[in-house]
Amino acid sequence: MRHADRVVLVTGGSGGIGAAIVERYVAEGASVGIVDFNGDAGERLAAEWRAKGHRVHFAAADVADYTNCEQAQREIESALGPVDILINNAGISPKHDGKPAPIHRMDPAEWQRVVxxxxxxxxxxxxxxxxxxxxxxxxxxVSMSSVAGKAYLGDIVACHYSATKAALIGFTRHLAGELGPHGITVNAMAPGRIATPLVRTVSDAANNAVVDVTPLRRLGEPSEVADLCCYLTSPDAAFVTGQVVDVAGGWLMT
Ligand SMILES: NC(=O)c1ccc[n+]([C@@H]2O[C@H](COP(=O)([O-])OP(=O)(O)OC[C@H]3O[C@@H](n4cnc5c(N)ncnc54)[C@H](O)[C@@H]3O)[C@@H](O)[C@H]2O)c1
Structure with a gap:
């Protein structure tokens, strides 16, 4: 129960890795605020946890919209109290027929949306x-970067995804420097291929090609990313800040 009495806000917490992170913090005794675009799944998940006696609150928001986020913050903090731990997990990686758009055909609106x-x-x-x-x-x-922020991932992601995941690394290091003197740690995780709906946006062949060159020879599980996330925000990692930690089965070793 390393997170007993802490309040955690997880963006993109309705599904995939975010839902696994919610589950892990709930198991560690935290109160959890879920913020997601997907209202139905988020409400359902929060209700399931509440039915089991946990303090979980859902607020619908598009994380790209500041006013939406402000509203969600107010809702979650009035339900659960001030947020101690922020997990910036929400992310998208648009594809077209299972393929990322090459730069010369990318819709500028898609670029803006991913940013x-x-x-x-x-x-x-x-x-x-x-x-x-x-x-x-x-x-x-903790912010969710990706190995795509540090290496070229060919036909798996497009340039907007790589650019934003690299930018999160700079953002993380800057905030770690700025906020460290205030007792705040700031880190990033760089997952490899993790078995969620997001990786199923490309072909099985593309995912299998990654598995073939991953030393641990499999995709990762969302719970394995959640484990790292909980560690990075726990007392065990109190002196760890400004780091980008891969959870990728040895793929690329970026
Ligand atoms: N799955 C992987 O292999 C992998 C690898 C590296 C990094 N990541 C990163 O991990 C994070 C989670 O990925 P995932 O695989 O669980 O994806 P996912 O698509 O399974 O889940 C993403 C969640 O974010 C929510 N979301 C999307 N846009 C949103 C918005 N505008 N506002 C609020 N919520 C929004 C979705 O509704 C969904 O619940 C993302 O940042 C992703 O880039 C994933």
Whole structure:
């Protein structure tokens, strides 16, 4: 119960890796606020946890929209109390017939949307929650980068995805420097291929090709990313900040 009495906000917590992160924090005694675009799944998940006696609250928001985020923050903090731990997990990786758009055919609106969700979303909640963390002299922030932020992933992702995941690394290092003196740690995780709906947006052949060159010879599980996330925000990692940790089965070793 390393997170007993902590309040955690997980963006993109309705499904995939985010839902596994919610499950892990609930198991460790935290109260969890789920923020997601997908209202039905989020409400259902929060209701399931509440039925088992846990403090979980869902707020619908598009993380790319600052006003939406502000509303979600107010809702979650009035239900659960001030947020101690922020997990910037929401992210998208658009494909067309299972393939990422090459730059010369990318719709500028798609570029803007990916920047909005993957990068501005992390800014929005960090902007909203760090004032309270500074005042309380405690905070933990983990953002979801990707090995795509550090290496070329060919036909698996497009340039907007790689660019935003790389930007999150700079964002993480900057915030770690800025917020460290206030008792706040800021880290990023760089997952490889993790078995969620997002990886099924490309062909099995593309995913199998990754497995073939992954030393552990399999896709990762969402729970394995959640384990790392919980560690990075636990007292065991109190002196770890500004780091980008791969959870990729040895793929690329970036
Ligand atoms: N699955 C992988 O292999 C992998 C690898 C590296 C990094 N990641 C990153 O991990 C994170 C989670 O990925 P996943 O595989 O669980 O994806 P997923 O598509 O399974 O889940 C993403 C969740 O984010 C929510 N979401 C999407 N856009 C949103 C928005 N604008 N506002 C609020 N919520 C929104 C979705 O509704 C969904 O619940 C993403 O940032 C992704 O880029 C995933």
């Amino acid at each position: 909005g969700v993957n990068l501005t979303g992390a800014f929005n909640f960090s902007r909203l929650l760090t004032g309270g963390m500074i005042a309380r002299r405690y905070g933990r922030i």
